[in-house]
Amino acid sequence: MQQVDLEIGENLERHHTVGFSHSKALVVRRGAPFRISLPMKDRPFDTRTDTLRIKVMLGRLNVTMPVTFSKNSPTSCWGAFMDPEGLDATNPSVFVCAPASASVGRYTFKLLAFAHDKLKFRAMGKFILLCNPWCRADSVYIPFEDQREEYIQNDSCFLFMGTATNVVSRPWSMDQFEPDVLEACLNLLSVSPQHQRNKRMDYLYRNNPVYISRVVSAMINCEDDRGVLKGNWSGDFSGGVHASSWTGSGDILRSWAQSGYRPVKYGQCWVYAAVMCTVMRVLGIPCRVVTNFNSAHDTNGNLVIEEFYSETGKKLKSTKDSIWNFHVWVECWMTRRDLGGDMDGWQALDPTPQERSRGVFCCGPAPVKAVKERRIDLFYDIPFVYAEVNADVHTCVVSQGRVVSRSVDRERVGPLICTKAIGCPRLHNVTGDYKNVKSPFSTLSSNSSSCSSRSTLRRGTSKMAAILTLDKTPVAGGVIRFTLKVVNRQPVAKMMKVHVNAQIKEYNSSPADTFWENHNVVRLGPLDVKVLKHQILPGQYEDVVGDDLVNLAAVLEDTATHERVLAVEEFNVATPELVVQIEDEDNLALKREHSASVTFTNPFSHPVSGVLSVSGAGLLQGHANFRMFPLRPGGSGTQNIAFVPSMTGTKMLQASLTLSNKSNVRGFKMVTVRQL
Structure with a gap:
């Protein structure tokens, strides 16, 4: 059996797959023709007597098609044609076109040549077929070239972390064109439970980006399968790599494949999301990484997150619900024919294992438009994503097991949702895509150093108030300076106990022990306001903060009535840059x-x-x-x-x-x- 010439250089250029030139196989996209040449060693090709047929195979699925002389090959079915103009009889070219709805995967093909209906020779070859965002008929078509360049071709990215008032941009290498990454991404599909249960049906369903994205979302974590990453939020990263140490997806995907598909240790939300983004870009589905600041994890679905503090301002862990300072997921661009067509566009997907979706740890694709419109009747996981960006926060002060103060904040969750801007390393605000409320951070950029004009929580009774603000963005090695404004709203003098507490906290959990505190008693006259200046010295925080954040809280207590009011500010300390x-x-x-x-x-x-x-x-x-x-x-x-x-x-x-x-x-x- 002869080998055909796959004309790799020309085809890679035509199919926008030049980055995969290191692959041993030809990499092409569906919905567009690719050219192969036939070395006719024994006799020239005669258009009057000779015919060609091509059999294309994906696993046990196959289709056989005649090679015609018509260039008008439809994008809805497999086709193959020869261009009669300029035909080289000793080395004729055949153009093969996969339909725009063909399944993603590794294909083989056989080319059969007949003369007077008798088989004269056979040739074979292989190719990898990906989705095609350049093809209008493809369900992942995205209309502008700068979008395709950013969301498919760009092999570098920036992940946004920290807090909404002090956003930190972290560089990340997508690595989709690095050696062995393409193969690892295709193997991810083959290792999935869906493929292992029923290879034929998995191959058939791989034509649909909705199906592919759910498979990938589940396979990035290892909770139900032989997935890529093992999560770890314990603080003990022995036996693996600290989640903050990863700088790109390539090392993770190669390590997973080379280990025989054992999970790589360890990942957290931004690692899960960045690796998923790489896989989706490799498969040809436009993808971007998205950060939601003050992201709610609502375990009981009541759209309420409860937080509890002691009477001296120490945050307590007493509920499964939580607010992550930031949470990172991805958006993929696709047509949602399963939802009737008005939910096309960006779809939220989350590979971090938080809640099960139809029995599996995955999330999405949830149409971003449906999240904004609260269409909880649609697929997939829209209520969970909606809660992440819209939940109310009830904050309570507890004394001797009893709630002595309660405040409600309806603005804290999801104040800023962002992704990398097209073509530059800046933040692009997409809050308005998810929520109807106007974000107060609409002009915030990734290098902003501005502090919040309002404390995270400053509500309380009408009799007194606490306002807690940072004087400026804290920088590593510098003094953390902040102001506590104490307000007496009554026309009588008051004595107040003032407790200020600072705890280290990871972005996704309740704080650890107190590392700094201050306790004082303040006398306020009628309708009086006092400004209390505080500072935390570098030696008091440098050994504990690192990449973590600080939960700063102040509790005022009226010594006469024992009424209390709470103010909270969570912030990150800006690290130096190389x-x-x-x-x-x-x-x-x-x-x-x-x-x-x-x-x-x-x-x-x-x-x-x-x-x-x-x-x-x-x-x-x-x-x-x-x-x-x-x-x-x-x-x-x-x-x-x-x-x-x-x-x-x-x-x-x-x-x-x-x-x-x-x-x-x-x-x-x-x-x-x-x-x-």
Whole structure:
């Protein structure tokens, strides 16, 4: 049996799959023809007597089609044709076109040549078929080229974390074009329970991005299957990698595949979402990573989150409901023919294992439009996503087992929902896509340093009030300064106990023990206001905060009536950045050696050391790791790196420094690589 010429260079260019040139197979997209050539060694092809047939196979599914001389091949079914104009009889070309609704997967084909109805020779080949957002007939078609470039082709991204008032952008390498990533993504479909239960039906359903996205959402976590990632929110990452240490999807997907599909340890929400985004982009489904700040996890479906504080301002863990400072999921772009057509567009999907959907830990696709319109009658998981962005928060102060103060905040959950902007490393606000209320952060950018003009919670009785605000955005190594304004709203003097409490907290859980507190008694005259200034010194927080956040709370108690009021502010401490510089960065060329430098200046009040890791899809093979020796407070260290670009286009060189206290410092540089 002969081999055909797959004309890989031409086909990859035509199908926008040049990034997969390292793959051993031809990678093409459905709904568009690809060309193969037939080496007719024994005799030239005679259009008068010779005919061709092609049999295409996906597992045990197959279709056989004649090769015609008509270019008008429909996008609704498989077709193959020859162009009679300029036909080379000794090396004729055949164009094969998969329908725009063909299933994603690894295909094989056989080409049969007949002369006077007698078989003369057979040839065979293989190709990988992906969805096609460039094809109008495809259910993942997205209309603008800059969107396709961002949501399919872009191999770098920024994940947004921190708090809504101090957003932190974290660089992430999507790695969809790195070696072995395509194969791992296709294997993910084959390892899934759906494929193992019924291969034929799985292959048939793979034509539908709704089905594919649910399979992938479940397979990114390992709770029900041989999925990619094992979650860990315990704080103990022994036996695996700290979730904050990952910088890209490639290492995770390769590790999973090379281990025989054992889950990679460990992931948290942004890792789950970023890896899913990579898989969906590989499969040809437009995808982006989305962050919801103050994201509610409503376990009982009542759209109410309850939080409890002690009478001295310590936050207590006494409910399964919670508010994550941020939660990260993905959106995929697709047509929803199963919902009648008016729910097309962005669909929310969440691979982080929180709640089961039809018995499986996955979430979505939930049409973002349906979330906004509260269409809880539609598929999939719309009530859960709706609660994440709309729940009310009831905050209670507890004394001797009894609730002594209760406040309700209807604005705290989901004040900012965002994703990366198209074509630049900035934040794009999509809150209005999910909610009818206008976001107070509509002009907030990823490098904003502004503080909230309102405290997270400052409601209480009408007799007194507490207003807690940060003086400025806290920065690592600096003093945390904040103001507590105490208000007496009555025309009589009051004595008040004032308790202020600071606890370290992870973004998704209740705080740990108190690391700083202050207790005082204040006398206020009638209708009086007092401003109390506080500060937390670097030595008091540097050893505990790291990448975590701070829960700051103040409780006022009227000593006469014992009435209480609570104010809360949760914030992150901005970490320093690595400075990445490229020598002669305007003249970066393919396959030529270039040099970069990474500089870190220690802002902390004590010496630090750590391990520096530098990576870049299309710039470096793997990671370059260096040990950074102790730097005194205020001291700087620089590491030089050589790299040889292997791909053209806009690329990201990123650096991550893991310090001895397990916190991470990051930096990046966007560069453009050109052909020589």
